[in-house]
Amino acid sequence: MKILLIAGHGDGDCGATGNGYKEADLTREVATLLKAQLNGYADVEIADMTKNWYQYVCKKGGSLSVKGYDYALEIHFNAIKPEEKSDGATKGTEIYVTTAEKGTTVEQGIVNAISALGFKNRSVKRYNWGLINYIKKKGVSSALLEVCFIDDIDDMKLYKTKKSEIIKAIANGIINGFALEKKANELTEACNVLAAKGIINSPDYWAKGEGYSDSNTVLLVKKFASYVRGD
Numbered sequence: 001m002k003i004l005l006i007a008g009h010g011d012g013d014c015g016a017t018g019n020g021y022k023e024a025d026l027t028r029e030v031a032t033l034l035k036a037q038l039n040g041y042a043d044v045e046i047a048d049m050t051k052n053w054y055q056y057v058c059k060k061g062g063s064l065s066v067k068g069y070d071y072a073l074e075i076h077f078n079a080i081k082p083e084e085k086s087d088g089a090t091k092g093t094e095i096y097v098t099t100a101e102k103g104t105t106v107e108q109g110i111v112n113a114i115s116a117l118g119f120k121n122r123s124v125k126r127y128n129w130g131l132i133n134y135i136k137k138k139g140v141s142s143a144l145l146e147v148c149f150i151d152d153i154d155d156m157k158l159y160k161t162k163k164s165e166i167i168k169a170i171a172n173g174i175i176n177g178f179a180l181e182k183k184a185n186e187l188t189e190a191c192n193v194l195a196a197k198g199i200i201n202s203p204d205y206w207a208k209g210e211g212y213s214d215s216n217t218v219l220l221v222k223k224f225a226s227y228v229r230g231d
């Protein structure tokens with residue numbers, strides 16, 4: 001399963017603002033944390049976050065390749081009218097799919113899980129927003145999540161205190177909706193085996209799978225030879 005995350009706004013467009021937050025920053029934060037949360041369950045990529053993909057594709061005629069992806073999730077925060085004073089209630093979470101989308105199990109799961117944390121459930125809606133419509137027309141299921149209202153005091157208070165649970169809720173909506181199973185990461189397991197035998201000291205460094213320095217690689221080969229010899 002290959003998933004594309006798209007952080008809304010950016011590249012000079014900060015999106016909606018409220019309660020000291022800028023939407024473009026929050027969408028990037030959610031995309032980054034969500035990718036980490038889905039690690040092992042799916043191959044997740046975040047579309048280049050230096051870009052404003054809606055502007056680039058829908059206004060400037062640029063293109064976004066979604067070849068090989070099974071699902072694309074565009075992340076936004078909602079806004080309607082700045083709240084002056086807390087009314088003690090959240091405005092809530094909602095998610096959009098295009099009118100061409102058949103099932104909405106995943107999207108139902110996402111908003112249900114987020115609303116279980118205290119956000120009003122504004123449910124799954126249908127609207128052909130530019131970028132998700134562009135993606136759906138290319139044959140990839142897509143959705144646009146409005147996590148909560150950036151201009152609502154209660155929404156953002158809850159976002160701040162429950163950020164990690166919200167990320168887990170979105171991830172679980174995807175994991176359960178697509179019935180994804182966690183794959184054991186072979187490289188991580190191999191590194192743990194070598195660390196347990198004292199052949200490597202920094203399993204995290206080796207488990208990254210790239211960026212090894214020549215001197216560290218040479219050291220690894222020597223230590224492994226030493227282990228094989230039984231020194």
Ligand SMILES: [Zn+2]
Pocket residue numbers: 008009015016023076077
């Ligand atoms: Zn937005």
